[in-house]
Amino acid sequence: MSCLKLSAMKPGASGIISALHTEEDLFHRLAGMGFRVGKLVTVVRRGKFSGPMHIRIGTTDIMLRRLDAQKIDIHPSI
Numbered sequence: 728m729s730c731l732k733l734s735a736m737k738p739g740a741s742g743i744i745s746a747l748h749t750e751e752d753l754f755h756r757l758a759g760m761g762f763r764v765g766k767l768v769t770v771v772r773r774g775k776f777s778g779p780m781h782i783r784i785g786t787t788d789i790m791l792r793r794l795d796a797q798k799i800d801i802h803p804s805i
Contacts, residue, residue: 730745730746730800730801730802731800731801731803732796732797732798732799732800732801733768733770733780733782733791733796733797733799733800733801734780734793734796734797734799736770736801736803737770737773738770738771738772738773739769739770740769740770740803741767741768741769741770741803741804742767742768742801742802742803742804743765743766743767743768743801743802743804744762744763744764744765744766744768744799744800744801745764745800745801745802746764746799746800747762747764747798747799747800748798748799748800749795749798753795753798757795757799760784760787760789761784761785761787761789762784762799766784766785767784767785767804768782768783768784768801769782769783769784770782770783771783771788773793774793777793778793779791779792779793780792780793780796782796
């Protein structure tokens, strides 16, 4: 199964994080919020136009800029 970017996922879609392609500062910030390879993420909703995405990791809800979401590769789950 191929990877896709977190920013391309639709609301209700889930997947496993396969890679973070970020600079070191953003990598540490995302890791602190729970974005780690192997973690299950779910897209709750997407902001209009280029607005932020509402992401759920476990029981934690996070608002993430779409620009940052483009740097996260996901293996979609069924």
